[in-house]
Amino acid sequence: MIPARLKSWILIWTPVVWLVLELVKYPKETGWNDGWVAMLKGFFDPSVASYPAWFLLGFAYIALVVGIGMLLPDVVKPKAVKKLDRWMLGVGASALVIGYLLERGWLVRWFGLDLHPSLRPMMLLSALVLGLGLLLLPLQMPTRRAGAVVPGLFVAMGIVYVVWGLSAGGLFGGEDPFSLTAAVGSHGWVYQTIAILLGAAIVWVWGSTNPERAELMVWNTRQVWKLYRANWQGMVGLYILLFFAFLALLAPFLADHARLGSTAQFGHMAFELPTFNSYYHLFGTDEQGLSILAEFIWSARISLFVGLMATAISTILGAGIGIAAGFYGGGIGEVCMRITDAFLVVPWLPLAMVMAAAWGRSYVTIILVIGVTSWPGTARVVRSDALRVRELQFIERGRAIGSSNWHIMNKHILPNVFPLIFANTILVVAIAILSESELSFLGLGDPLNFSWGTMLANAWGNGAAGLPAWWYILPPGLAIVAVVLAFTFIGTAFDEVLDPKLRKREDSGGSPGADKHTAGAIMIPSGPVGPSVLSGDAAGGEGGLI
Amino acid sequence: MSPEAASTAVAKPAAAQRIEHPGLLDVRELRAYFRLSEGDVKAVDGVSFMLEKGESLGLAGESGCGKTTAAMAILKLLPENGRIVSGEVLFDGKNLAKRTEFGMSKIRWKDISIIFQGAMNALNPVQQTGKQIAEPIILHEGKSEAEAMKRARELFDLVGINPKRVVEFPHELSGGMRQRAMIAMALACNPKLIIGDEPTTALDVMVQAQILELIGRLRKELDLSFILISHDLSVMAETCDKGVIMYAGQVVESGSTEQIFNNPQHPYTRRLISAFPNIHEKREMVNSIAGDPPNLLRPPEGCRFYPRCVEKTPDCDGAHGEPDSVEVDPGHFVRCVLVHKG
Numbered sequence: 001m002i003p004a005r006l007k008s009w010i011l012i013w014t015p016v017v018w019l020v021l022e023l024v025k026y027p028k029e030t031g032w033n034d035g036w037v038a039m040l041k042g043f044f045d046p047s048v049a050s051y052p053a054w055f056l057l058g059f060a061y062i063a064l065v066v067g068i069g070m071l072l073p074d075v076v077k078p079k080a081v082k083k084l085d086r087w088m089l090g091v092g093a094s095a096l097v098i099g100y101l102l103e104r105g106w107l108v109r110w111f112g113l114d115l116h117p118s119l120r121p122m123m124l125l126s127a128l129v130l131g132l133g134l135l136l137l138p139l140q141m142p143t144r145r146a147g148a149v150v151p152g153l154f155v156a157m158g159i160v161y162v163v164w165g166l167s168a169g170g171l172f173g174g175e176d177p178f179s180l181t182a183a184v185g186s187h188g189w190v191y192q193t194i195a196i197l198l199g200a201a202i203v204w205v206w207g208s209t210n211p212e213r214a215e216l217m218v219w220n221t222r223q224v225w226k227l228y229r230a231n232w233q234g235m236v237g238l239y240i241l242l243f244f245a246f247l248a249l250l251a252p253f254l255a256d257h258a259r260l261g262s263t264a265q266f267g268h269m270a271f272e273l274p275t276f277n278s279y280y281h282l283f284g285t286d287e288q289g290l291s292i293l294a295e296f297i298w299s300a301r302i303s304l305f306v307g308l309m310a311t312a313i314s315t316i317l318g319a320g321i322g323i324a325a326g327f328y329g330g331g332i333g334e335v336c337m338r339i340t341d342a343f344l345v346v347p348w349l350p351l352a353m354v355m356a357a358a359w360g361r362s363y364v365t366i367i368l369v370i371g372v373t374s375w376p377g378t379a380r381v382v383r384s385d386a387l388r389v390r391e392l393q394f395i396e397r398g399r400a401i402g403s404s405n406w407h408i409m410n411k412h413i414l415p416n417v418f419p420l421i422f423a424n425t426i427l428v429v430a431i432a433i434l435s436e437s438e439l440s441f442l443g444l445g446d447p448l449n450f451s452w453g454t455m456l457a458n459a460w461g462n463g464a465a466g467l468p469a470w471w472y473i474l475p476p477g478l479a480i481v482a483v484v485l486a487f488t489f490i491g492t493a494f495d496e497v498l499d500p501k502l503r504k505r506e507d508s509g510g511s512p513g514a515d516k517h518t519a520g521a522i523m524i525p526s527g528p529v530g531p532s533v534l535s536g537d538a539a540g541g542e543g544g545l546i
Numbered sequence: 547m548s549p550e551a552a553s554t555a556v557a558k559p560a561a562a563q564r565i566e567h568p569g570l571l572d573v574r575e576l577r578a579y580f581r582l583s584e585g586d587v588k589a590v591d592g593v594s595f596m597l598e599k600g601e602s603l604g605l606a607g608e609s610g611c612g613k614t615t616a617a618m619a620i621l622k623l624l625p626e627n628g629r630i631v632s633g634e635v636l637f638d639g640k641n642l643a644k645r646t647e648f649g650m651s652k653i654r655w656k657d658i659s660i661i662f663q664g665a666m667n668a669l670n671p672v673q674q675t676g677k678q679i680a681e682p683i684i685l686h687e688g689k690s691e692a693e694a695m696k697r698a699r700e701l702f703d704l705v706g707i708n709p710k711r712v713v714e715f716p717h718e719l720s721g722g723m724r725q726r727a728m729i730a731m732a733l734a735c736n737p738k739l740i741i742g743d744e745p746t747t748a749l750d751v752m753v754q755a756q757i758l759e760l761i762g763r764l765r766k767e768l769d770l771s772f773i774l775i776s777h778d779l780s781v782m783a784e785t786c787d788k789g790v791i792m793y794a795g796q797v798v799e800s801g802s803t804e805q806i807f808n809n810p811q812h813p814y815t816r817r818l819i820s821a822f823p824n825i826h827e828k829r830e831m832v833n834s835i836a837g838d839p840p841n842l843l844r845p846p847e848g849c850r851f852y853p854r855c856v857e858k859t860p861d862c863d864g865a866h867g868e869p870d871s872v873e874v875d876p877g878h879f880v881r882c883v884l885v886h887k888g
Contacts, residue, residue, distance in 0.1 A: 074690055145692045212713065330626065393667035394678075397731075400623055400660050401682040402651035411681075415672045 002208040003215045005222075010207075014200040021192055023249040025051060028257040042252070044189050051188070053168040060161030061134075067154030069141025077139045085136040086406065092130025099123040146209045150202055157198040164191035227497045234493025240486035244479070248300040255280075255294035260450060271464075274471045284471035286455075287462040295450045296475045302451040303483070306367050307433035313371025314432065315425045318378025323417065325379065326386025327409050337383065343376040349438065356444040363446040370435045377431075378424050385417045392416075419498040423491055430487035437480050452476035569598040570771050571620070571739060576633035576643070578612075578619040587842045589615040591795035592633070597788070599738070602765060602772040604782030604803070606818070607792035608839055613775050616792070617741050619643075620773075621658055622650050638738070655682045659732040661742040665724035669716035676702070676712025679731045686735050701730035705760060722753040729760065739771040746781060758785055779822055783807055791815050794840050794850040797871070801878030811880040813857045849883060859883060 022043050030042040099122055144151055168188070207214035228234050247254065259280060274284040280291035325336035352369045359365040389395065390413065398408045439445060440453025441460070455476040459465070464472040578590040589612045597603050605613040618624055620635050620642065635642040642653065659682075662668035670678055679701060680694035689697070699709035705726040707719075716724055725745065732740050742761065746754040762785060765772055776782050782789055782803070789806040791799045791814065799812040810816045820833045837854035840846050846853055847864025855862065861883050862869075871881045 074688075142691065145690065393662055393664060394670045396623065397660070397662055397668045398681075400621060400654055402654040402656070402685055403681065407685075411673070412670050416670070 001211055002204060003211055003218055005218045006203075006207045006214050009218070010200050010203055014196060017199075018193065018196045020249060021196070022189065023252075025188060025192075026252050028252055031252050031256050033256060039253075051168065053165045056161050056165030056168055060158045060165055062158075063154050063161060064158035065137050066141060067151045067156075067158055069138035070144035070151035070154065071148060072138060072141075072143060074143050077143070081136065082139055083404075085133050085139060088129050088133030088136070092126045092128075092133055095122065095126030096130060099126060147205075149205045150209075153198050153202045153205065157195055157202075160191055160195050160198065164188065164195075224497055228493060231493040231496060233489040234497075237486040237489030237493065240482050241490065244300050244304065244483055244486075247297055248304050251297050251301055255291070255297040257294075257298065259291045259294035260298060271467065271469050271472075283475050284469070286458065286472055287464075292455075292472060292475060295455055296452075296479065299450045299452045299455055299476065300479070302363055302446065302449045303433055303436060303453070303480075306363055306370070306436045306451070307429050307483075309367045310370035310374065310432040310436070311425060311429045313367065314375040314428050315378060315421065317372065318375035318424075318428075319382050319414075319417075319421045321375070322379040322382025323386045323409055323413055326383040327390055327405070327413055329387075329390070333383075336379075340376045340379045340383075343373065344380075348373055348435075349442075352435070352439060353442065353444060356439055361444060361447055363449060363451075366436055366439055366445065369439065370432050374428060374431055374435065378421070378428060381424055382417055382421060385420045386413055389413050389416045423494045423498055426487055426491035426494055430484040430491070433487070434480065434484050437476075452480050569596050569601075570638065571597040571773075572634075572636040573616070573620065574634040574636070576616060576619060576635060577631040578615055578624060578628060579631050580625070581627045581629070582843070585843050588795050588845060589628075589842055590619060591842075591845070593792070593795070593797050595788075595790045595797065595800060597739070597771050597773065599771055600765075600769050601788060602774065602786045603788045603790060604774045604776060604786035605790050605792060606776055606779055606782050608818075608835075609777060610839055610842075611792045612795040612842075613792050614743055617743065617773055617775050620741070621654055621660070622647070623654075652686075655737065656686045656735050657737055658739045658741065659735065659737040661725075661728050661732045661740060661745040663744045664748050665721070665728045666716060668728060669724060671716055673715070674713050675716055675719065675727050679712070679727065679734055682731070682734045697734070698730070701733055702727070704733065704764070705730045721749060722756060725749060725753070725757050726760065729757070729764070733764065733768070736768070737770070739773065741773045741775070743775045744777070745774070747776075747778075754781075761785065779807075779819060791818065794845055795842055796850060796881065797879070798851065798882070799878075799880050801875070805875060805878040809875070809878070811874055811878070811885055812851075812882045813855050813884070814851045817856075849881075857884060 027042050027045065030038055032039070251257075270285060270287050270289045272281060272285040272289070275281045280293055283292035283296060286292055286295065321336050321340065325333040325340070327333075328336075352373050355369045355373070356365055359368065395408060395412055398412055403411075436445075436451060437453030437456065440451050441457045443457055443461075445451055445454045445457065453476075456473065459469065459472040459476075573596070574594050576590055576593045577588070579586040579588055581587075591612075593612070593616050595603060595605075605617060607613050615624065615628070619628075619630055620637075622630065622642065622645065624630070630643050633643060637653070637657065642650065645653070669675060676695055676698040679698040680691060683689050683694040683697050684691060687694075695712065698712050702709045702712055707723055707726055707730070711719065711723075716727075719727060728745070745761070746757050749757060758781065761772065764770065772785075774782060774786055786803050789799075789801065789803050790797055791806065791812065793814050799806060799810065799815045806815060807819065810819055814835075817833065817835045821835060823829075823832050835854060840850060840853065847868075848866060849855070849858075849862045849869055852858050852862040866883070869881050869883045869885075871879045872885050873879050874885055
């Protein structure tokens, strides 16, 4: 029996997720001016561009790996093959990266290593190894005993994404069937709707087969939310973030995308002062006579998107390297930490500039650049916590049981350092958004899309500071400050929610040790919170009111 | 136990005449050192003992005398700077001391398991207790998670916890229950030998008695061999067939529990026993042993207990070399100069 609250969550959140994802791929050119019919058509238009095919096929791969992996019986998953698969992934990927670096000629130029002509077979071989490793990846999934419904739904989801990806790639009536980046019309909304409904069904089936776990998850989430809501910083941050998220998602309705292109048809003058007479003049105009309001709204998309994506890369790298360094210690740990130190001491900006210049100007480049340069902080923080966890006795027990290092890191260290990774991730978003603005300000941003950094760069380059055209500089500047502040607030709030020692409270409630463990359990989400946390906090809240 | 088997406890000359039928576990002249920048800490320096199937053995001594190191060296679970320098650990006739890490991972928990000291620390706070018990079953017996969880429930029942509580997290169990869960975990793969590393130290006396009673019952039911590491001689007297008293990395006295408690021959053993209050006799102050245990970086020459010994003779110091271990009664070995003189 599915818990009632989880049921209502699914009913509420499924349409919300659908709407958000639809808004992401909503046609940029369709806005208020085109009328209700055109706007509704924007959601369901079969010819509207969808996500790039490589993205869809990647998603299909993940869903298929999870589904097939859960379906395959234990018999076909011997430990040796699992281990071999991990080695193939690691070796194949690293060989590809090294080969790529050599191919680009950097090492050739810097160190005089002239390996270039012999690289092709090596690249081919490592790509084959990596491909085979990826093919065997389902073997890493634990087999599911509680029925084949959930795995079946995952497989169905994967098939939907495969079909969508192939049609987005142009297989069904498109121009280039083999292009993985072409994003032509593909009845995207149909696939999207099916995929989201399948996702909701997975959660539903999971909840009804594991009612106890589902109940716990719901309960934990509510406890975290309760603690979070009591934190004013967190709430302020959340409101600011929600405001900008709405701005980004609803951009097609808030500002006509055509306003960013040509100036002629709208008849604006350069550097017009802000005025309340016209919507598009609320923030004035820029040096080309473009509406700064429109630029501002469309910039929110790129800035937030780049920030979140770069953070994802940075967190995965930082957490992985941090856990490995903390767990292994000794030689491997030292190597990991020296690499981290190297990235820390290399001046960030020049490195990022070199990389951005070498890889070309686009926001994908910016994401990669920020992702691969901002992980050392995370790695250091995670390592310090992994060092603490490593010394705990259950790690020794794990070793005494005969567990592999991989198992210990995956099942014992990661869950225990996860709250820290989570809180750190939110802080990294702020840094990533700031970094994006910096790079864009220095002229390394995406020339085809506006971001707040690009706006500032344009303002600076066109003498807005001298005029002074304050209406050109203030909106993007304040937006950056507000978003960075919002993420910092949210990060601090989560720090306090997840670490009871930082929580402000008059009476100390239960023992700090017990609180610490429950805090870990909140995040996983698996174990319920001890009563001391709740009663203590409720008491603190009341004291504050009186 | 035959006198020949026990004679392995005697130093070098006896090493030549090996017996053909060692017991379940036969530790011979085990030396495990820790490397520090100042030199090697000789935490375990020539320890020998033997354990038959179904027997229980108590390893006792002061803190830092090497009893835990000796037990962990059996499983090669020493910290990074620790290593086995020499000696043999014969388990079922196989020498574990020579095994690789991979070879050890087949033995660990399958044949020899451990009950750890602090159950709260030895359980992962963010994983269900039952899952942690299922871990070694999945790993060593290749069972599926469902089967392993079923076994975890049976084990919970066996150690006297409600099987429904396998889904609970360690902080939801009481201290005694956690220790019971640790015992259940040690039993997971039906091992032949269990090492209890001070399994009752962190518990109050009532729970301690329950846990010891449980261990005793399980030992009889499942015909387990058991090594108990403890600084509490009363616990050892209660649960063990045999005793090994360690001091400064060496075995000073070993024998059956009756021999050690009724007829202690080594001054250290006598002092250790008299350091515990006896409820049957007149109330008096317990005797502590003056002085500190020696620094094992540079253990004293000659008898290691000599600097603190109240019965020392001129023959005890470094000039006369280390005393050998001597069999005073069948199976009762003492490493003391006084015994040599007779």
